[in-house]
Amino acid sequence: MKAETLARLQDERAAQRPVVLLTRLTDGAEHLWPLDAVSDALAEAARAALGSEKAGTVTIDGEPWFIHPHNPPLRIIVVGAVHIAQAMAPMAAPLGFQMIVVDPRRAFATEERLPGVTLNTDWPDDAMAVLKPDARTAVVTLTHDPKLDDPALDAALKSDAFYIGALGSRRTHAKRVARLTELGHGAGAMARIHAPVGLDIEAVTAPEIALSVMAEIVAARRGAALGDPRPLPAPAEGRISIGIPA
Amino acid sequence: MTDTTHSEDILATAAAWRAAGEQVAIATVVETWGSSPRPAGSRLAVTASGRLAGSVSGGCIEGAVADAAKQAMASGAPKLLDFGVSDERAWEVGLSCGGKVKVFVEPLA
Known part of the structure; x- marks a missing residue:
């Protein structure tokens, strides 16, 4: 050359x-x-x-x-500059992803907490309008706050994002489904959301959850069956594989 | 899907080595058959001084490719290498996975 x-x-x-x-x-x-x-x-x-x-x-x-x-790197748009986002950040680039973190809470979205990550401190609906997720983009919401997560999920569901994941217990997710349904999203859209987010490896710590999410995104990208969203769980099931109980 | 977004940026490493005054060659997997471990597009950068970055197999043929890379640096000419089970040399260098692979080796000039 x-x-x-x-x-x-x-x-x-x-x-x-x-x-x-x-x-x-x-x-x-x-x-x-x-x-x-x-x-x-x-x-x-x-x-x-x-x-x-x-x-x-x-x-x-x-x-x-x-x-x-x-091709340009695939993107991961993470909503919530939280501990799990920090743990995902160093994994993203070696796996071929550019990671963008959206969080209007400026105390969280700092260069010090997320060195080398593209930060966007707009509200998620504004941020998503600019970032325009496409078929080479994964979207993961991590804030637990419907005010922040829901607009991002709403935008993600209207896009071709190849992966959509939402942190939260099954109970939290059931409430989320109800809210997103009210926004006009149907069962097909709900079936696109990975929730609880991440492969079920009994993850407990932030780095473990980050690993499970990154592994699930890679599985979705590579077309592995593990990367398919799991069907919505029966609400009676008590075990929470990932995330903080609601 | 094959890697086209190279996480480990072998090209950046090759450029940095060259900028530091090293003689560099780049080997690229250009064709694979069967169970070859690394997809087409996988790269290995080699310096005349013996530094290696990246991979073109699971470690089976890197030694032979590095030798060919040194020859390419010396001659200035690129070379297309064939490794496979039908090739006796492949057994020598141990591509025992049953795959076949073609590797293009060229000096960075």
């Missing part, structure tokens, strides 16, 4: 623009799409690779090209 190509590729990635590295395997000739002018066939292969997020070798005009897409 030419040092100049590497520098341009890193610039695009730093600016969070999707870019595809095209390398001819016979001699190492390389292009960056869409920055460089390339043949229609190469451009089409590049576009497809960005969509599928899959790198691979294709033969174009009898020559093997390695098509290597670099």
